[in-house]
Amino acid sequence: MSESKSKSLPRLLIVEDDAGLQAQLKWAYDDFDVTIVGDRASAIAALRAEEPPVVTLDLGLPPDPDGTSEGFAVLEEIMAIKPDTKVIVASGHGARESALNAIERGAYDFYQKPVDIEELGLIVRRAHNLHRIEAENRALQARAGDGNTVLGGLITAAPEMVRVARTIERVANTNVSVMLLGASGTGKELLARGLHDASDRKGGAFVAINCAAIPENLLESELFGHEKGAFTGAVKTTEGKIELASGGTLFLDEVGDIPLPLQVKLLRFLQERTIERIGGRKSISVDTRIVCATHQDLEAMIADGRFREDLFYRLAEIVVKIPSLAERPGDATLLAKAFLKRFAREMNPGVKGFAADALAAIDAWKWPGNVRELENRVKRAVIMADGKLVNAADLDLEGAEDDDSQPLNLKSAREQADRRVIRHALARSEGNISNTAKLLGISRPTLYDLLKQYDLHA
Structure with a gap:
C-alpha cells in the first residue's frame, strides 16, 4: 500500500500480543491504516504518534498475559491522554465482569475471544463512525461558543438554515443581486454581511442602510449623495451609500419602503451602473453589488402598484427565503x-x-x-x-x-x-x-x- 493511500485511510491501533492473531487482524482490516503493537509502552507511543480514533485492546497483555491488570493500565492511560478515543476491549477469559468494568472506565465496547472477525469489524466501523460524528459535534459546539460558524457568524444546527448558508456561499462570488426574504429578526443583515465576507469583494466596504428608518425626503440623498449647494444645508459635496460601497456591497434593508420615484432612479443605476448625485450633472460609474432584504410581500405590492415589477426582477436575481426561528x-x-x-x-x-x-x-x-x-x-x-x-x-x-x-x-x-x-x-x-x-x-x-x-x- 502506498504511503499516500495509507494516510487517507481511517486509522486503527490494535493492541494484541498474540502474533498469529496480529496477522489475522491486520489482514481483516485492509481498508484501514493499521498499526499493531504488543505491549503497553508501544501502545502509548503509537497513540501519541498516530492519534488513532479507534483502538482494539486485549486486556491480557505481558507481563500479565493471564490477567487484566496490564490491559486496564493501558486503558486508563489512553483515557487520560486522549479521552475521545473509542477503545474496544477483549478478554480471553470469558470474563464479562472485566468487560463491564472496562466500559465503566471509559471503553466504548467489548468483544470476547475467540474473535469473530466479521462481528469485530462491525464494532470497529461503528466506533469510527461515532468518533467522526462526535468530532463534528465538538467542532459545531466550539463554533457556537465562539460565535463563529459557517457564514457570517451564523449559529445553527438546523438543516433549513444550513441550506440557506450554502445557497449564499454558492452565489457569493458572482455579481448577481440577492434578495433575502424573511420576518424581522431572522438575521438578514447578518447573512448579507456573511455573503460579502465570502465574496471576492470582501476587501471592499460593506455598507448597510435601512430604507424604512430614513425619511422619504432624505433617502435619495443617503443613497445617491449630493453636490455642494444642491439644497439648503448642503454645505459640502457628500457621497451617497451606493458610491461609498463601490468595490464592495450595499445592503438595502426593508427595500419595500423605497418610494416609487426613487425606485426609478435605483432601477437606472442597476441597469447602467452609473449614478448622478443630487444637484450633479455628470454620471459617475460605480461598481457596487446590491443585496436587499424585506419582510413585506413585494409581489402583492407590485399588484397594488406600490413596487415596480422591473425593479423587483433586477433586485431578485437570486431570492433566498430565511426561515423563522420557530x-x-x-x-x-x-x-x-x-x-x-x-x-x-x-x-x-x-x-x-x-x-x-x-x-x-x-x-x-x-x-x-x-x-x-x-x-x-x-x-x-x-x-x-x-x-x-x-x-x-x-x-x-x-x-x-x-x-x-x-x-x-x-x-x-x-x-x-x-x-x-x-x-x-x-x-x-x-x-x-x-x-x-x-x-x-x-x-x-x-x-x-x-x-x-x-x-x-x-
Missing part, C-alpha cells in the same frame, strides 16, 4: 446558550447557564420576534438573574406551551414529532450523542438509526 427546531437553545455566554461575560459573570425550566420554555416558545427577541430576552435575563442559573421567570417565559397543531396524517405527525424532539435533544445536550440518547430514553444505536432515517446531523 421553523429551526433546536436553534433557539443553541443561540440562547451563545447569547448567555456573551452577556454573562459582559454583564453578570456569576451566571453560568440555564435552569431546566428555562430550557423547556425556550424550546416551547414560538419566538414571534425571532432571533432578535431571543437575544433581548436572554440579555434581560442575565441582568436580572439572582443565582448561577437563569430560570423561566428571568426570561419572562413562565407558562410557555408547546404548539399543539399537528398534521392529521398519523405517519407525518409521528415523523414531525420525532424530528422535532431529536433536534431539541441534540441542542439541549450540545451535540453529545450519549447524552442525547439518555435524554430521549433510547440507545445510541437506535439514535444513529433515527438520525439516518430522518437525514438529521448531530
